[in-house]
Amino acid sequence: MSAATPSQTVGPFFSHALPWPDGPYVVPAGTQGAVWLRGTVLDGAGEPVPDALLETWQADPAGRFDHPDDPRGGTAGGFRGFGRCPTDADGRWAILTLKPGQVPAPDGRRQAPHVALSVFARGLLDRLVTRVYFADEPDANAADPVLAALPAPARATLLAQPTSDGYRFDVRLQGEQETTFFDI
């Protein structure tokens, strides 16, 4: 066994290197059923974070991953499942995607629809990882093993709220209503 290479901060100077023009488009514009997942990243003073990078990973609407380790076969229509978006000057980010389906849990239960989210930024020596769940899935959320293990206030920080064109999910790095982050 060898020990892993440690993480270091992405720093402030990545925006000419990491973002791709199609990064925010998990699905192409105009895709039927596509939703915008939008939010703002805020720091401990409530100020927007203008130099963060967000990455998403998720299942397709049938709950399948575009990956050979998903033993149930591939995704429909080559769904990529990955999004990448830097925040703008006001700390805002957005990705266009399809709402994921339910994903099996190891114990036979089903996980509520969710999107895995990484946050990279200057001042973050390692990425922060959270999960975006959907507030309009109350039954699935109530049965989700990860959500069920959290106290109600922590759970609430993980629920994206419906908007006119999709969902809103703000990331609060520190302080009041701090987003629940996971040790993965």
Next chain:
Amino acid sequence: MTEPSLQARGGLAVRGYRREDEGSRPPYLYPDYRATRLRAPRQPLTLLPHTLTEVTGPLLGEGRVGELDHDLTRQHQGEPLGERIIVAGQVLDGDGRPVPHTLLEVWQANAAGRYAHHADQHPAPLDPNFTGVGRCLTDAEGRYRFVTIRPGAYPWKNHQNAWRPAHIHFSLFGRAFVQRLITQMYFPGDPLFDHDPIFHSVRDPAARRRMVAGFDLGETVPEWALGYRFDIVLRGRDATPTEEAP
């Protein structure tokens, strides 16, 4: 590489990934690095047992890498100024297995210590022949190779007379969401190590050494460029599948 025991009791038992010890994981709050103070979460992280979401991940590459992306000295009309170097190595997982066909992204300052980035205000010259951005895929044995310019040190205002040691940023995906890694490669013997809180945020000296490339005469091309070797280790897998609920 599908795991044999994925179907269990109607659920999907997955083989998770080992967690690294604390000494090799930099903390979120590290006050000597000032920008952590308002960005580090105050609540402890919640342990997330790995599910299919965490053990899968984007397998990017095809169509993401251009012909000259691995050679940062050939992306413009002329050659950039500075010391030409080769950076090569192998991407492995924690069990010593190569990670083939995985995307690496790198970015760095130029030889004068300035990034081709609008927010970099260091009064050092930009180089019209150097953007400092590269990409490549590892080969079937997990090997990669970049040609670039040795980056300069630069000041960063974190504290009085603060200078970052020369470094190249690396971004890797591996084959699972949990293997995602962004790190920095440093150069051996840099006198700025002792003064750099970002480098020292990794508390274990042995872990810090894993971020420092080695000079490599074998990678060095006579009459042309010095070679450095930087192997990168992503997380390895647990021995047994997890079937417990969180």
